Amino acid sequence: MYEVIQDLKGMGESNCAWNRRHYIRRSTLTAAAAIYHDMFGAEEKENEVSATFQILYFIGWKPDHSQRGPAPRGSAGASLKDIGSHTT
Structure with a gap:
């Protein structure tokens, strides 16, 4: 674990x-x-862990006055709710 922390x-x-x-x-560590x-x-290896x-x-x-305005609500092609729900 100590090597993982250093990495x-x-x-x-x-x-x-x-x-x-x-x-x-x-004691906590x-x-x-x-x-x-x-x-x-x-x-198979005593001092090896995977991470x-x-x-x-x-x-x-x-926001700045020189930027475009926001896109209309609901016009996105993807949702942040879907992060992590994809299948591989």
């Missing part, structure tokens, strides 16, 4: 909450590592 930090995916604690107790290994550890992640991109902006 996430390297990708810039650490916790960005403003009101979070800036530390985690060692040890317990989390044991649980993570039990759930995702590879049976996957998804990257979602969003964009936002502040």
Whole structure:
């Protein structure tokens, strides 16, 4: 689990909450590592775990008088409600 945390930090995916604690107790990390290994550890290799992640991109902006107006309500071809409901 510790390698996964380092990889996430390297990708810039650490916790960005403003009101979070800036530390985690060692006992909490040890317990989390044991649980993570039990759930995702590879049976054939003792110190190996699998990890996957998804990257979602969003964009936002502040309206300006020089921009076009919004499209009419209901004119979109896709809905944000459908994210994650696709079949592979």
